[in-house]
Amino acid sequence: MEQSKIIQVTESIFSENERVAKVLRQKFADSGVLVLNLVSSPGSGKTTILERTAADLKSELNMAVIEGDQQTSNDADRIARTGVAAVQINTMAGCHLDAPMVEKALESFDLDNLDVLFIENVGNLVCPAEFDLGEDFRVLALSVTEGEDKPIKYPVMFMSAQAILINKIDLVPILGFNMDECNDYIKRVNSQAKLFELSARSGEGMENWYQWLRQAVRTKKAGKK
DSSP states (O other), rough: OHHHHHHHHHHHHHHHHHHHHHHHHHHHHHOOOOEEEEEETTTTHHHHHHHOOOOOOOTOEEEEEEEEEEEEEEEHHHHHHOOOOEEEEEEOOSSOOOHHHHHHHGGOOOOHHHHHHHHEEOSSSGGGGGOOOOSEEEEEEEEEOTTTTTTHHHHHHHOOOSEEEEOOOOHHHHHHHOOOHHHHHHHHTTTTSSEEOOOOTTTTTTTHHHHHHHHHHHHHHHOOO
């Protein structure tokens, strides 16, 4: 009886999330805003990637950020200091964002005046893989400090990503990180993902990421017409 009840509750949660995600996807399509769901383990540097991206592209793209963390507004405060609008979602004990949370946070933005909306998910390589947020792309950040084998340890998350940012490449000589081995593991689980090797701190490789982002914005805008 108890097991049956748990299954029913879980199915209800997923069903409601999918319903809201479908509504959000249509809303994003109508406004022509590109939406990226940024996922990673804690400490990958995804907030630093967003900071650098916001600072470098804010003169050419209208951007906003939804930040997800269990507690504090630290990451939203960091983004706001770049001049880009940011709103914080605190999930308390929750290990991921869901579509209803994002829907509520959208009240802070005028989607019609945005080119890109970044959703920085809670740092976790498990739970966020199961929750659609209505995004156009799921972008996964992987730090070289995490080791080469993360893709085969957490295959579901890596399989769900359309773009993968291998961050902190400035540390490769210090750590002895094997980039070829890491790329091979990624291709084993997801041969279709676009790969970017970069350092948000030094700026190395960021332009390739920016070029992809610009093209994705143009494609999304063209689809609205």
